[in-house]
Structures are given as structure tokens and as C-alpha cells.
Amino acid sequence: MKQTRHPCLVLRPLPRFFRRFRLAGCFFGDLMVKVPICSFCAKTGTLCPNCDARLKRGEISDWDIQSSKVLVRLEKKYSNLAKTRLKQTIQTDEMVVLIVDRKMKEAFDQYPEINNTLQKELGRPVNTVLLENSMRDTFTSLFAPMEVLGVDQIFVPDGTKELKIRLKGDVSSLPLPLETMKTIAEKVAESLIRIDFV
Ligand SMILES: [Zn+2]
Helix, strand or coil, X not given: CCCCCCHHHHHCCCCHXXXXXXXXXXXXXXXXXXXXXXXXXXXHCCCCHHHHHHHHCCCCCHHXXXXXXXXXXXXXXXXXXXXXXXXXXXXXXXXXEEEECHHHHHHHHHCHHHXXXXXXXXXXXXXXXXXXXXXXXXXXXXXXXXXXXXXXXXXXXCCCEEEEEEEECCHHHCCCCHHHHHHHHHHHHCCEEEEEEC
């Protein structure tokens, strides 16, 4: 009788470099959804020393941890989430905003259940913002339907830098209050933002 072998077992004769992937569970683990915490932490819900240190340094937040755990769990049901990426989770007064790549955005659009589950588990509305290749494109996606006419770096007299976004259109058409949009933009860009209306 032919024996069925787990795909990871074929790695046995390979050099140690490849074998170490088996320690993490499975070589094919890199198909997993990419989240701000490591896959061990996302799966087990316990923080490893590395992720714990990142949390203490403020590089990741509790919201990153919560949303990562839910997404990794949901990936088993919605395989479209595999190979997608959550860059960051931002919390505002009104909601949780996930900064995601295009593939994750598409998975959210295709399966509204993903958003519904996150919303239920995180206890507040969840919105996604598409992370584009450039900051300007990301802002264009964020501030739609308003038009982004330009993004410029400005030097403030105290020596710090800020980003100035020039927006055109109707402010009331924005999906969230302007102050919330500005907070999200600042966290995405990791810079203070100034908004000019043209
Ligand atoms: Zn970890």
C-alpha cells in the first residue's frame, strides 16, 4: 500500500537551512497571511520574547495582536487570505483601521464575513485602507473620493519635518471625519500631516 507522506517530510534530506523551517511547523507555512506579529504568536495567542519586546517598544500595538490572531484563524476558512499582508492596525475613537495590501483588500471585498468576524471580535467597526507602492497613492486611496493634488515634505522652523497633503473636493464626501482621516494618515506615514484644501 502506498504511504501518504506529509509534504514537509520531503525536506528531510535537505540541508539544515531548509530543515529549520520544519521546526516552525511546516515549510509551506510561508503561504500564511503576513501580520505584524510572528506566526507562532498569531497562532498560539501567547507572545514570544521577540514580539513582547516589540510591543514594549511600541512597534506593535495590542490591536495589531488582536487583529493578527483573528486573521490567522480566519485564513483556515478563507484561503484567499493566504499570502496577503496586514501591515498595521490603527485604532481611532470610532473604529479600527487595517492597513492592508491589495490582495487582502480583495479578500475583504469578496468575503464580507471576514470584516464581520473582525468587527465582532474587536468590538468596534473595522475599515481597511489599501497600502499602495507610494505614499501619494496610499493617500489617494485613503482620501477618495477627494482628489490628492500633491504630497510635499515641508520643513518646520523647529527643525522637524511634516507632510503636506493638498486635497481638492468636498470634505463632507470623506468616509470618516477629517480629523480621523488625518490621524490615520499620520500613523500610516509615521509623520505629522498638514492638510491644505485647494
Ligand atoms: Zn512572536
